Amino acid sequence: MRLETIVRTFLYVLLTGLIFIFQGTRSEWWSGVITGALAADYLTWLFFTIPGIFDCMEEGAWEAMVNLAAGIIIFNYGHIAVPRGDDGLVGAFFAFFVVFAVKAAYRGCRYFIASNE
Numbered sequence: 001m002r003l004e005t006i007v008r009t010f011l012y013v014l015l016t017g018l019i020f021i022f023q024g025t026r027s028e029w030w031s032g033v034i035t036g037a038l039a040a041d042y043l044t045w046l047f048f049t050i051p052g053i054f055d056c057m058e059e060g061a062w063e064a065m066v067n068l069a070a071g072i073i074i075f076n077y078g079h080i081a082v083p084r085g086d087d088g089l090v091g092a093f094f095a096f097f098v099v100f101a102v103k104a105a106y107r108g109c110r111y112f113i114a115s116n117e
Helices: 003-021 028-052 057-077 086-116
Strands: none
Touching: 003 028, 003 057, 028 057, 028 086
16 A cells, blocks of 8 residues: 555544544534545545556555545534534635645645656
C-alpha cells in the first residue's frame, strides 16, 4: 500500500475518534468544516483514483471501503449533518476549498516530479 493510503486511513480514524470524544461540544461551524473537508476528500478521490483503479484494484478497493466506512460512521453515528445556517456553510465552503487545493497541489507536484525523472 502507498504511504498516502495509510496516512489517509489514519486521518479518518483520528477524525472519527475526535468526533466521538467531543460529540457534545461541536458547533455548527465545526460540523460544516467536517462536512466540507469530507466532500473535498471524496471529490478528489474520485478525480484521482477512479481513472487508475484498474491499475491497482486492491488499493482502490481499500480506499473505497475506507470512504464508505468513514462516511457511515461520521454522518450516521457521529451525528454530523449538512449545515443549514450561515456559520456552517462558511465552514463547509472554507474547508472544501482548502482541502481541495492542498490535495490538488500535492498531486500536481507528484505529477511534475514523476514526469521529470
